[in-house]
Amino acid sequence: MKVEETFLTTKDTAQYLGISPATIYRMEKQGLIISSRTPGGQRRFNREQIEKYLRESQKFEAPQNPSKYKKTAIAVNEDKIDYISTPTIQQSEELFFHRDNIWIYNANILKIQSIQEECIDLIVTSPPYNVDIQYNSHNDTMSYSDYLSFTEEWLSVCYSFIKNDGRFCLNIPLDKNKGGQQSVCADITTIAKKVGFKYHSTIIWNEQNISRRTAWGSWLSAAAPYVIAPVEVIVVLYKKEWKKTGGSRQSDITKKEFMEWTNGVWSFNGESKKRIGHPAPFPIELPRRCIKLFSYVGDKILDPFLGSGSTLLACLETGRQGIGIDIDRKYCELSKKRLQVEGQIDQLKLPLAAVGSKRGIMYPQSEEGEDS
Secondary structure (H helix, E strand, O other), X not given: OOHHHHEEOHHHHHHHHOOOXXXXXHHXXXXXXXXXXXXXXXEEEEHHHHHHHHHHOOOOOOOOXXXXXXXXXXXXXXXXXXXXXXXXXXXXXXXXXXXXXXXXEEOOOOOOOOEOOOOEEXXXXXXXXXXXXXXXXXXXXXXXHHHHXXXXXXXXXXXXXXXXXXXXXXXEEOOEOOOOOEOHHHHHHHHHHHHOOEEEEEXXXXXXXXXXXXXXXXXXXOOOEOOOOXXXXXXXXXXXXXXXXXXXXXXXXXHHHHHHHOOOEEEOOOOXXXXXXXXXXXXXXHHHHHHHHXXXXXXXXXXXXXXXXXXXXXXXXXXXXXXXXXXXXXXXXXXXXXXXXXXOOOOOOOEEEOOOOOOEEEOOOOXXXXXX
């Protein structure tokens, strides 16, 4: 039997059991099912083991036609699965750094156990682009199909974290030219909708510091010219309801900012890799705009690919609760250092709006010696 016929993707396994991908991840963490990994790091589940689990488990009824990868009448008693019963944001072995309303977790977004479902108001992130950037702990040279599978996995996890009226600002490339042309924005947006997110709009980010002194393809010829747009996009998604119904209802955006930022073309410079010390940093201006435009003061903001920590610096500046996750401890340390040096987080008491109040409350400073 061919390998592709023996092993199932996370999506196929979820459809086979008639449950969500997020539940598959929880079952794996509990040791109820076991996955192997492709060279690109993607989960694959052995179909024979899944069928054996179905036969032996009292929580499921075996499907009538296992060869059809579609939802069946399998009765899943999810109460029997040991869900992580924790506060919204918890102290754990994954916790790398915490000050006031800022948390950094050194963890894999696909495996993190420290964040409760449906607790996040806004996600702002820029995931790996799969363009051979030299990260410390991530393979940025997957095949495009593996990259899209990885994207579906982490988007499914993010979907479980976000509130019903939560938003998602996803900074990704418009397209990909290195190693073959791919419609990255269109493909990832399609996957996000497949996972359950609803599409709202797309913001074009014009990085004004990108030079066009070089042209690509056949020079001055129609033989094989390359058309490359020196822009990135911010895809704006939401879970179920676009209109926010919860939170402090305290906005801090000015009239000038609102008028400018609701124009779907944003123009500001990118960030210096050399200055920041990260291979793909994004400027604080990007999460600052997303946070002020799409969330209230005091909301919980998540960046599942924290990188250099720009999103947390924007949270610090705007009085939001910031949660960052990164698989690489070096980048967690970089984010912490930026919070301490640029954000002066150790010297500040951070304002956080109280629900129903027009005035912010002050979080107490951390006790002396508290650290990661």
